[in-house]
Amino acid sequence: MRPRPAAGGRYGGAVTTVPTPAVPAPEPISPVQAAALRDGVLPPVEQVRPGVWTLAVPFRGGVPDATLVYVVEAFDGSLALIDPGWSDDDRLEVLRDGLTHIGRSLDDVALVAVTHLHADHLGAAAAVRRATGARVAMHRLEVEALRHERADAAATDADIATWGLPEELRAGVVAAWGSGRRIGLERTAEPFADLLVEDGDLLPVAGRELRALWTPGHTAGHTCFVDQPDGLLFTGDHVLPRINPGIGLGGRTPANPLGAYLASLDRIEGYGDLEVCPGHEYRFRDVVARARTLARHREERTRHVAEALDALASPTLFEVASRVPFSGGIASMSGFLLASALTQTAFHADLLGRADEIRTA
Numbered sequence: 001m002r003p004r005p006a007a008g009g010r011y012g013g014a015v016t017t018v019p020t021p022a023v024p025a026p027e028p029i030s031p032v033q034a035a036a037l038r039d040g041v042l043p044p045v046e047q048v049r050p051g052v053w054t055l056a057v058p059f060r061g062g063v064p065d066a067t068l069v070y071v072v073e074a075f076d077g078s079l080a081l082i083d084p085g086w087s088d089d090d091r092l093e094v095l096r097d098g099l100t101h102i103g104r105s106l107d108d109v110a111l112v113a114v115t116h117l118h119a120d121h122l123g124a125a126a127a128v129r130r131a132t133g134a135r136v137a138m139h140r141l142e143v144e145a146l147r148h149e150r151a152d153a154a155a156t157d158a159d160i161a162t163w164g165l166p167e168e169l170r171a172g173v174v175a176a177w178g179s180g181r182r183i184g185l186e187r188t189a190e191p192f193a194d195l196l197v198e199d200g201d202l203l204p205v206a207g208r209e210l211r212a213l214w215t216p217g218h219t220a221g222h223t224c225f226v227d228q229p230d231g232l233l234f235t236g237d238h239v240l241p242r243i244n245p246g247i248g249l250g251g252r253t254p255a256n257p258l259g260a261y262l263a264s265l266d267r268i269e270g271y272g273d274l275e276v277c278p279g280h281e282y283r284f285r286d287v288v289a290r291a292r293t294l295a296r297h298r299e300e301r302t303r304h305v306a307e308a309l310d311a312l313a314s315p316t317l318f319e320v321a322s323r324v325p326f327s328g329g330i331a332s333m334s335g336f337l338l339a340s341a342l343t344q345t346a347f348h349a350d351l352l353g354r355a356d357e358i359r360t361a
């Protein structure tokens, strides 16, 4: 059994995922997606099942650099998109081209279901909604987090001040993680969702059985979608084949996102027979093995944080994190990566029940 997360902590967050290349990865199902990843190009549109396709939408910078969008055809001929991908400028060319490739058009889209609030998943939703009148469906907690995003970012500055950061690193962390960070969706005055999704809900896609599976951790309202009849599990960023998803990247939450994430990894093990359709990289099988690899990685990190706490008397968060063997080492980090490493260290300390050993002066 894993330790239960302590309640009452509050954590800041930002958007993206953090690569940990040392973790073993499952074999790809799709040769074209694997080849595209190897060659650093976008994979082509691909049919996954009758009436289900995937296409890739690129985004600017960062890792990974494309989102896998899934297109699901309802029995009435309308289309649902799972994660429409990133659109900074409301341009939808890649989506339009992909739909043209399968003989359909953007006008056919009636529903946009979003796994979580990050710009590489939710980003194009408002533009698709405007262009087509499609409804946007997302978990209630994601909508709440978006509403609080600006206030959260400002409150996070107060946290950053307690981390014991060397002066020369602090401004970069505030810029990437606190009040200086870009609030991706603030510019839109539109509502973020037309349909609030809760765990177990069926998406309104005629003749399809697409059920919401709430998997908090990466963000508080992260939701996978299960298509049991077609044997498909759409995992967003909860479980990816090669990337170790960042934790607590969806705003401040009352509970420890690491505890939530480990519980969500346990939960996904009930779907081990389904083909995994992740938000990035490539489709694969055996979500159970992958979930266990990710959980083991977290357990190892918890042990490293415990060892650091054992070795130090009244350390700052920065001092604890400096003893944790993050890939690349914390000395090489700044800005977002450093902030992510520090908050994850805090989550692990909290999970150990040892958060109060860290000095916050």
Ligand SMILES: [Zn+2]
Residues within 6 Å of the ligand: 017, 118, 120, 121, 237, 279, 280
């Ligand atoms: Zn993502």
